[in-house]
Amino acid sequence: MIDLDKVKNTIEKHQLIDLGDKIVVAVSGGPDSVCLLHILHKLINEYNIKLYVAHLNHNFRGIEAQQDAQYVNKLCDELNVMCFIKSINVPKYAKEHGLSLEEAGRVLRYLFFEEISENVGAQKIAVAHNLNDQAETLLMRLIRGTGIQGLTAIHHRRHNIIRPLLDITRRDIEDYCRFHLLQPRLDHTNLQPIYHRNKIRLQLIPALEEYNPNIVETLAKTAEILKVDSDYLDLQAEDIYKILIKKEKANRLTLPIQGINKLHPSLLIRLMRLVAENLVGKREVLEYKHIQILLHLISKDITGKSIQLPMGITVYTNYEKLIFTTETEEKVSFSYPLIRDSYTNISEINGRIRYYIINRKDDFQFPKEAFKKAFDWDIIKGGLLVRNRKEGDRFWPLGMKGTKKLKDYFIDCKIDRHKRDRIPLICDDEEIIWVVGHRISDLYKITKDTTRILIIEFEQLNNV
Amino acid sequence: MIDLDKVKNTIEKHQLIDLGDKIVVAVSGGPDSVCLLHILHKLINEYNIKLYVAHLNHNFRGIEAQQDAQYVNKLCDELNVMCFIKSINVPKYAKEHGLSLEEAGRVLRYLFFEEISENVGAQKIAVAHNLNDQAETLLMRLIRGTGIQGLTAIHHRRHNIIRPLLDITRRDIEDYCRFHLLQPRLDHTNLQPIYHRNKIRLQLIPALEEYNPNIVETLAKTAEILKVDSDYLDLQAEDIYKILIKKEKANRLTLPIQGINKLHPSLLIRLMRLVAENLVGKREVLEYKHIQILLHLISKDITGKSIQLPMGITVYTNYEKLIFTTETEEKVSFSYPLIRDSYTNISEINGRIRYYIINRKDDFQFPKEAFKKAFDWDIIKGGLLVRNRKEGDRFWPLGMKGTKKLKDYFIDCKIDRHKRDRIPLICDDEEIIWVVGHRISDLYKITKDTTRILIIEFEQLNNV
Known part of the structure; x- marks a missing residue:
């Protein structure tokens, strides 16, 4: 069962809620989100918060989806919380934007939450990820291949998105729902086409529990410890970015090679990623192998030699500088x-x-x-x-x-x-x-x- | 099959061998170590190295162990490499020192390698860990629970110990042995009582291969990427250690609380661990939870309050200082x-x-x-x-x-x-x-x- 103090501890440790916050709670109708709403509702007076519920009908399951919406609506009535329900055609959006159903669902959900948040003037959006999600995400990232940032998995807070249940196990959440007779709907995620995660949950985690019965807690703890290191490394890289990087044009950043040569590779890869983020909006496009290619380019000290990185980023050395650009070099000829x-x-x-x-x-x-x-x-x-x-x-x-x-x-x-x-x-x-x-x-x-x-x-x- | 250039690439990237090195090669007679010896033997002229083989008879398996020793001896004869063989009673040593068979075996092996190394004046000791060992170790640490340092798994080089085959898969090693008709003995490790690792190898890795057929390479790559970050964090912490820590006595270190308050937790835990290493020789004794207790102690700002850490380390605040000591406080009374x-x-x-x-x-x-x-x-x-x-x-x-x-x-x-x-x-x-x-x-x-x-x-x- 969930100890309310444990959730409060999470909230305070990660500064998820400020007194007087307006919070949009994302409620699918499944055990996690129903529990989240129920717990936040208990904390209304203590934190002087105001809650709004946002429920998105994904239209994956016809009549069942209607029933989910009705359930959430009824729950909100009982708790006297304002409820926003929107119906949307995820498969259509996915098709139109060339996304997988999972990606399209996520994009539309967060767009909807942000929309409600803006409408009601909310400071936070609360989502119901739990400790098992955390462990599963770490494993998925590990299996796919990742660095420390990937292994930090899901964060308690990212901008205005907060996750008060991230330290609570799925089992405790289900017990809580039973104890409070909440009768949540079947967890939507089980029916969404995220086969890979379900396999991790239903097969891999139980297999790992044979080695360590507390594997979920252990993995979540690892994610938390790694996050501390990852945050520090990011801060260091951001400091250096401010010092070394010069934005010559919107699509052209330079940094002095002399500065690079003194940098530890750990910071260098982060610096490069910040450059990529600035140029194309995604730091993940630069992988470790790209950094190795870059280091090779620098060590050769050949002006004019260029390499092509993902998403149209070109890098070339130019005497004392390394130049990153997304300029398409139109061949001039006359x-x-x-x-x-x-x-x-x-x-x-x-x-x-x-x-x-x-x-x-x-x-x-x-x-x-x-x-x-x-x-x-x-x-x-x-x-x-x-x-x-x-x-x-x-x-x-x-x-x-x-x-x-x-x-x-x-x-x-x-x-x-x-x-x-x-x-x-x-x-x-x-x-x-x-x-x-x-x-x-x-x-x-x-x-x-x-x-x-x-x-x-x-x-x-x-x-x- | 092993591409010799790949091994040379590992050797050069991690600076495993200097020209003219004398190298003790640890050879059990199993495929890994036999392959290692065979490959290093091919590189004798290129690196101008001199090889010595060290084989320890663990006495786990009676007659078979004798045959292992004979096999290694014969192989060394063929390659014209000097061979040192020592027989030792691991179970007895384990019993005498209160160690598991696995621990005792490892202690004795490395003692033996160091002994030979000193006798012949060798600069390096080569051991035959491979890419699969790397992946298995990462998984074992992850399952047990660890931070970034643990996830860096096995290192290509640590002091005089070098691992030239750490980027090579077990499959490639076995192919190499077959191709060169080396007929290695059954791998000892399969018969040593390291059940946990064998289970990881025989069950967990194949299970993970269903998710990612290249899981071994992926995990090894992760270990390598994390090592870069871990090394940087360690360097940072060592720099700060030199600045902040004052050794008042052999068993008493102090650091200014003002300095601590400015430190990022990522560095603070490393700093504390360096203190622990200095006091009791083991940095691992301090875990993340201890750091959280310490932070609490500091934030309370109570002079005289002390906390007890593992291995007899006492910490207390004393006005502007945090004092770490292993002094047993003999109660004075007169x-x-x-x-x-x-x-x-x-x-x-x-x-x-x-x-x-x-x-x-x-x-x-x-x-x-x-x-x-x-x-x-x-x-x-x-x-x-x-x-x-x-x-x-x-x-x-x-x-x-x-x-x-x-x-x-x-x-x-x-x-x-x-x-x-x-x-x-x-x-x-x-x-x-x-x-x-x-x-x-x-x-x-x-x-x-x-x-x-x-x-x-x-x-x-x-x-x-």
Whole structure:
């Protein structure tokens, strides 16, 4: 039987209820939720709380579901508690949203509870998970594979959701219902298509009781102990997140590699998960194996190397930084012939370019702008064009002793990988004559023999 | 079948072997250890290692045990590895030391391995635990009840003990033995009285495989992930231990309560366990429930309240400090009549005391020493004695408005609880006239009417 003090102890230890709270109680009509309502009802004066009941008719079972609703309604009448009942087509919603029946049921339930909660101005939503649910969840997670966070199983409180019966065994709840002649309906969950959990409950737990008769309590205790550690690790990671992570754009976070290298892997995986949560809303998408891949990427120290993580997250190193982004890298590619004395638009990078030719005069002065350069016109072979880089491009930077791969030149200039495709290259029929914004080719520079001068000007229309 | 690269990957990831190591390989003759020896033998040149085999005859199975030893000896001959075989009576040792056969076997095995290791100057001892052992151990700990540390199960390396096969399944090991025609002996562990583990292996793991066919790998992976977190938490706790813990004596550690109050419970339990390890050599003696009791003690902020923890550890608060000690508090109790002009020894506290009487003169000066005081001799009723405190003692401290409980006086003076019994009290037939080292009684002070002066001197013979 349930000792009321035990429930109160849970409530106080985990600060589930504040004096004066309005609480929406989720009641299916099964033993757990009926017991929860009955117990909270006993505590109304002590905590000065006001209760509201929310019952969702899942429409899985036709007439029986109607009877569940009637039962809950009657119970609320007896207890003088306001009752909200909503009927909803779970299979339809599941189909429409591509969810399993179980997932759809959960989504709709919590949407409904939140809706009632908002309507009545409630601070809390009480749900009836018990100690056996706790143990079963830990086992399910363990069997599926998980880390410490998964093993912490169900929490006594998460935001406004509270679970006052989480320390009470199912057996005690059933005894309580019998003692108080509550006659709850058959537990809905037994009839919901959560076959896996039922198997754990009906087969695995009894098998484990042969090894330890108190296996349910033992597992629940383990979940509780692990939660303390898990909470601490999360707090540590959140502190470090605030210090290290910089949000450059909505979908682009950076963190300094130097900071990462000092971090213990335990924190690093959590940090990465917080990044994932920020980018795609789900921290679970990053698993331990992804972290190992990331560590490998960092240790290699190769700028520009990127890896693809789940949910469209791309990570790449960029000199001292590790960059996480969900930007879809639209491949930029352009190539336009230039027309003398006219502007040529490069819409891909929102810029334009023109060239003209002047005769050399004694008072010729080199243009001082980064985006305006002078070349020896008589060396140009064929027509001029502007394009972005291609595989194998080479280039002879002004002042150097020979050509080098354009890629290496970009690396030397520490140009972000994702910017490289957007840099215009001015070419004649044979060579790159100018990497716009950077150097011109040594081969085309003005010499004492130059008589006709080619001037090329690039103009950025606005910052992209 | 075992991919040799997989074992090498384990060796390198966990830094199990350094180039040039001498390694003692524990070989029972079963598939695991035979495979381990065979694989390490293949790696001799690559790691420049030297192998020695240690085989312990447990004497559980008579003739079969002899055959095991012969088999191991023959295998070592073939591989040209030096083999040490020792026969020992495990049941006898178990009986003599009050251990289970399993415990005794483990103690003796590792003693033997360490002995060989020392003799040959080996850096490492290789043992043959595999991935299935890992999964089984995690389950055993989970069923028994544990925290994160227990769930990290078996470690790839602990001090000089290394486990190169810990990432390899039992099935792969057996395949390897068949492929290399090694014909290992029946695995000893199946015949050792470790019934519980065999049941886990033969019944529980197959049952869990119905839920997840890769349950062994999944559980081993969980152990590995949890180890990362557990290691981090341990490191954090060790750092804090160094900062907060003060070792006052070999069996007495203190930590500031202010420091504790700021600590997250996750670190606090680890800190307490490190204290326990320092005091009694075993950190596991402190469980989560003990920490909760400790937190309660601290929150109450009662100086002098003590609690008893396992293995004779006493904890009590003392003003700003929490004191952990294994000191057995020998109850001090003494009472001696004083003799005029003679020393009375108080052996219990290693002090002596005497008194004498002088006539008042105009140039009388009050003694300035803490342990020498003057009283009005004519107020003394009956004889003088020195004793330590008893329940109910009251006292009128000089300058105060009336009597108070001696206990309260001690508390006001912030006198350590364990020191209170050792403070001499000088009494006449009715009253405490002096709390030695502290105040005299207001009732016995020298007044303008005093004619004869009682001088009492206490002398500490050496510091206790």
